[in-house]
Amino acid sequence: MNAMMNSESYPAWQGGTLDCLERRDETADSASFVLAAGTPVRFDFKPGQFVTIGVDTASGRQYRAYSISSSPSRPESLTITVKRVDGGLVSNHLLDHFHAGSQLETSAPAGSFCLDPADVPEKIVLLSAGSGITPMMSIVRWLRDCRSDVRIHFIHSARCEADFIFRDELLALAQQANFRLDLFLTQPEQTIACHTGRLTPERLDALLAEAGGNADKSRFFLCGSDAYMAMIEHWFAASGLPADALSKESFTPAELPPAETSGAVFQLTVPSFGKTAAIADGQTLLEIMEAEELPIIGACRSGVCGSCKCKVIEGEVERISTETLTPDDIAAGYALACSTRAHSDVMVELAV
Amino acid sequence: MFCVQCEHTIRTPQGVGCSFAQGMCGKTAEVSDLQDMLVHLLQAVSLYAQAARKVGIVDAEIDEYVPQAFFSTLTNVNFDPARIIAFSERAGALRNRLKSQYEAACKAQNMVPEKLPAAADYQLPSAKTVMLSDALQFALNRQKKEVGEDVIGLRLLCLYGLKGAAAYIEHARVLGQTDVEVAGKFHDVMAYLATDPTDMGQLFQTAMDIGTLNYRIMEMLDKGETDTFGHPEPTRVNMRPVKGKAILASGHDLHDLELILQQSAGKGINVYTHGEMLPAHAYPAFKKYPHLVGNYGTAWQNQQKEFKAFPGSIVMTSNCIINPDVGQYKSRIFTRSIVGWPGATHIEGSDFSAAIDAALAMPGFDKDEPPHYTTTGFAHKALMAAAPAVIDQVKAGNIKHFFLIGGCDGDKSSRSYYTDLAKAVPDDSLILTLACGKFRFNELEFGDINGIPRFLDVGQCNDSYSAIQLALALAEAFDCGVNELPLSLVLSWFEQKAIVVLLTLLSLGIKDIRVGPTAPGFLTPNLVKVLNEQFGLKLISTVEQDLKDILQAA
Numbered sequence: 037m038n039a040m041m042n043s044e045s046y047p048a049w050q051g052g053t054l055d056c057l058e059r060r061d062e063t064a065d066s067a068s069f070v071l072a073a074g075t076p077v078r079f080d081f082k083p084g085q086f087v088t089i090g091v092d093t094a095s096g097r098q099y100r101a102y103s104i105s106s107s108p109s110r111p112e113s114l115t116i117t118v119k120r121v122d123g124g125l126v127s128n129h130l131l132d133h134f135h136a137g138s139q140l141e142t143s144a145p146a147g148s149f150c151l152d153p154a155d156v157p158e159k160i161v162l163l164s165a166g167s168g169i170t171p172m173m174s175i176v177r178w179l180r181d182c183r184s185d186v187r188i189h190f191i192h193s194a195r196c197e198a199d200f201i202f203r204d205e206l207l208a209l210a211q212q213a214n215f216r217l218d219l220f221l222t223q224p225e226q227t228i229a230c231h232t233g234r235l236t237p238e239r240l241d242a243l244l245a246e247a248g249g250n251a252d253k254s255r256f257f258l259c260g261s262d263a264y265m266a267m268i269e270h271w272f273a274a275s276g277l278p279a280d281a282l283s284k285e286s287f288t289p290a291e292l293p294p295a296e297t298s299g300a301v302f303q304l305t306v307p308s309f310g311k312t313a314a315i316a317d318g319q320t321l322l323e324i325m326e327a328e329e330l331p332i333i334g335a336c337r338s339g340v341c342g343s344c345k346c347k348v349i350e351g352e353v354e355r356i357s358t359e360t361l362t363p364d365d366i367a368a369g370y371a372l373a374c375s376t377r378a379h380s381d382v383m384v385e386l387a388v
Numbered sequence: 389m390f391c392v393q394c395e396h397t398i399r400t401p402q403g404v405g406c407s408f409a410q411g412m413c414g415k416t417a418e419v420s421d422l423q424d425m426l427v428h429l430l431q432a433v434s435l436y437a438q439a440a441r442k443v444g445i446v447d448a449e450i451d452e453y454v455p456q457a458f459f460s461t462l463t464n465v466n467f468d469p470a471r472i473i474a475f476s477e478r479a480g481a482l483r484n485r486l487k488s489q490y491e492a493a494c495k496a497q498n499m500v501p502e503k504l505p506a507a508a509d510y511q512l513p514s515a516k517t518v519m520l521s522d523a524l525q526f527a528l529n530r531q532k533k534e535v536g537e538d539v540i541g542l543r544l545l546c547l548y549g550l551k552g553a554a555a556y557i558e559h560a561r562v563l564g565q566t567d568v569e570v571a572g573k574f575h576d577v578m579a580y581l582a583t584d585p586t587d588m589g590q591l592f593q594t595a596m597d598i599g600t601l602n603y604r605i606m607e608m609l610d611k612g613e614t615d616t617f618g619h620p621e622p623t624r625v626n627m628r629p630v631k632g633k634a635i636l637a638s639g640h641d642l643h644d645l646e647l648i649l650q651q652s653a654g655k656g657i658n659v660y661t662h663g664e665m666l667p668a669h670a671y672p673a674f675k676k677y678p679h680l681v682g683n684y685g686t687a688w689q690n691q692q693k694e695f696k697a698f699p700g701s702i703v704m705t706s707n708c709i710i711n712p713d714v715g716q717y718k719s720r721i722f723t724r725s726i727v728g729w730p731g732a733t734h735i736e737g738s739d740f741s742a743a744i745d746a747a748l749a750m751p752g753f754d755k756d757e758p759p760h761y762t763t764t765g766f767a768h769k770a771l772m773a774a775a776p777a778v779i780d781q782v783k784a785g786n787i788k789h790f791f792l793i794g795g796c797d798g799d800k801s802s803r804s805y806y807t808d809l810a811k812a813v814p815d816d817s818l819i820l821t822l823a824c825g826k827f828r829f830n831e832l833e834f835g836d837i838n839g840i841p842r843f844l845d846v847g848q849c850n851d852s853y854s855a856i857q858l859a860l861a862l863a864e865a866f867d868c869g870v871n872e873l874p875l876s877l878v879l880s881w882f883e884q885k886a887i888v889v890l891l892t893l894l895s896l897g898i899k900d901i902r903v904g905p906t907a908p909g910f911l912t913p914n915l916v917k918v919l920n921e922q923f924g925l926k927l928i929s930t931v932e933q934d935l936k937d938i939l940q941a942a
Contacts, residue, residue, distance in 0.1 A: 064533070121407070122390060122405055122407045122532075124403070128403070222525060234522070236518065237518075261524065262417060262520075263520035263523065266520060266521075267518060267521045270515070270517045308716070331414075331714045333410050335398060335408055335409070335410045335412050336398050336408050337408055337409065340398065341398040341412060343410070343412050386714050388693045388696075388714060
């Protein structure tokens with residue numbers, strides 16, 4: 037409590053360099069990193085939000101967003117939890133090279149997937165799969181610290197017990213009042229109570245009924261893979277629950293550092309497709325080209341693979357990654373749409 | 389999604405494979421995951437097909453369907469989620485039918501049905517959302533942590549190799565060539581892979597067995613093609629357009645080309661081959677069609693530019709199709725058989741009138757361009773006929789070396805290696821080529837050695853069968869093994885048919901093959917090392933270095 041009280045008077049963290057105080061290996065392929073600033077600061081965020089971090093990897097400076105797993109009720113440090121992913125440039129770099137004493141660049145916390153402490157419902161259903169558990173942990177930890185009256189129904193899916201991140205803490209919480217844990221393991225080992233297999237819409241209906249119903253009075257938080265989220269969203273819509281009772285966040289990596297934006301809105305045109313669309317200052321070309329359903333391939337979405345190569349005919353752009361482009365390509369106007377931001381009206385053509 | 393099957397896959401220092409929202413080919417994560425599920429269901433069918441064979445049930449429809457549907461998951465074949473789901477549904481229905489037949493036969497024969505792996509009875513969910521969540525457990529890199537990268541790599545070598553063989557099975561079937569024993573062996577490998585095997589020795593042996601099986605399949609396909617269309621003979625092909633309305637036939641399916649030629653005859657439409665269809669010009673059966681006027685375009689990766697400029701309709705009979713929206717020609721591209729693109733017209737049955745009408749509605753070429761020729765058609769019969777003359781020239785010291793430079797093309801700039809190599813080989817060498825890799829150098833002039841052309845285009849990728857026949861004949865004439873011949877194979881690869889052709893060459897004991905532009909992403913450094921130790925398989929380096937090594941060793 038001392039730390040909490042003291043930190044109230046400290047300045048709110050606005051981004052910059054953080055030190056790793058501690059590394060906690062959660063599972064064989066995930067770890068939590070407890071981060072703090074060199075001088076006392078207060079990490080002011082809403083449970084569920086993320087920070088964008090930048091690290092120098094073999095492929096240059098890379099940025100990724102990570103959900104915060106700690107609670108703002110303990111604002112003297114900030115914890116992110118990272119899971120190894122196939123081809124995951126930053127996650128794997130952190131797991132392989134990051135330890136107590138390491139440093140990284142971090143943005144201020146952001147994101148709309150969060151529980152607003154000023155608007156807490158009486159019941160919360162948390163639905164997560166795999167590493168989608170990290171923002172849920174922040175929500176759970178905050179509620180336990182500050183609002184133990186709120187009923188929590190935590191439904192988590194993982195492959196096996198060894199992959200269950202935050203296992204011990206959640207199993208302990210499951211013994212408390214107002215907290216129900218339903219765990220789904222596709223490969224259970226029978227040492228902890230769980231459901232076998234995957235969560236399905238039918239099973240979800242049954243669990244919610246068993247937990248006392250009132251789905252219409254609950255707020256739902258959802259985070260997992262695209263397929264998992266699609267399944268739950270489908271169920272949600274089919275159940276006739278109000279759309280604003282569901283908050284969701286996908287793992288899809290948010291790759292770039294927060295944009296320096298003037299708030300200006302420009303036009304992006306693709307003459308050969310007769311398309312013109314608004315693009316905000318600092319927005320990536322790929323975001324708009326995909327929204328306009330232009331046939332562009334965004335495979336890695338982080339400036340590594342080169343699939344979204346396009347040609348800027350006119351306009352001022354900022355190329356954050358030019359990884360696969362030659363100097364001649366760049367001179368000829370080519371850019372990687374996922375890592376190129378507009379800073380004026382731009383005219384673009386697809387690369388063939 | 390996780391897909392690492394083509395040469396173009398994402399490679400970063402942290403990992404290999406497309407695993408984000410889209411593959412490098414443009415395949416969405418949704419399609420990729422649905423394809424993983426389709427493969428899982430096809431393996432379920434094969435598990436039952438394998439068991440059913442033991443009680444005397446052989447179902448020709450199933451033997452035909454499994455490789456055909458598997459072919460749809462090959463690179464640049466089918467991007468349409470609805471079609472992939474339909475393939476899965478049919479696989480599920482066929483499995484259910486076979487399962488009942490199998491259980492009834494067991495009962496009639498007083499046998500207890502075999503206990504099959506759980507995968508055999510996987511039921512396809514009805515909602516796509518559930519399919520997609522199920523598909524995650526069928527990801528091809530499943531169990532990577534438990535079994536290690538080398539086992540995953542060997543499983544994928546087998547799965548992708550078998551996928552290439554499936555494509556050739558389907559091409560042979562279209563030409564009336566099927567074989568119960570081949571189908572049985574195909575099911576055996578599918579069923580084996582469904583058990584998530586971990587024995588590296590056994591997996592390695594399976595990869596070699598797939599190579600052996602594919603040799604037989606290529607032989608069947610060769611028979612189908614030559615029985616139906618005659619033996620290819622060296623033929624000059626015009627590589628430039630001629631005036632008039634136009635249809636472009638792409639892919640590998642000669643039977644479709646014939647249907648297009650028959651149905652477009654007398655309508656004032658010229659038919660062009662594209663990519664891997666080029667060798668069709670050499671078959672006698674196609675020479676009777678005066679409106680088969682030439683070849684248009686180059687290898688597949690240039691199609692978005694070339695098809696856009698093509699003033700007619702385009703028929704994709706097999707791979708490779710890439711996004712037709714980029715060049716805005718989706719309304720005039722037609723897919724066949726296992727090929728699919730969402731929103732492009734799919735032609736079922738044998739009526740090509742939609743493609744013909746689309747060609748008639750287009751302006752066509754407005755003038756003749758000055759002709760420019762390439763020669764194709766040096767398949768085994770033509771090569772065998774020339775063999776005595778070739779042998780004489782070798783004995784006289786005028787031909788010192790043979791290079792087979794071929795395989796798939798692709799859009800990496802490092803593939804210029806193959807053009808440079810073809811240009812740099814000594815004047816006393818012959819160059820054999822096959823598949824679409826030839827477009828890197830088939831418009832160059834190579835001249836001849838005392839009447840023997842220095843550049844010999846053998847045909848499509850599956851015509852590596854012909855190249856093997858020539859090598860065997862030369863080895864016999866010189867009374868040595870193939871590996872003792874002054875023959876160097878320098879292959880380019882892109883998709884899974886190249887993988888199975890490589891497995892075939894390795895299973896025949898052919899050594900010191902060079903492969904590029906990069907090693908397959910699924911082969912770990914350990915596996916590349918094993919292939920190097922056992923077969924002398926190497927990656928290409930520079931043209932200078934490789935030529936020096938090749939010619940010194942000879």
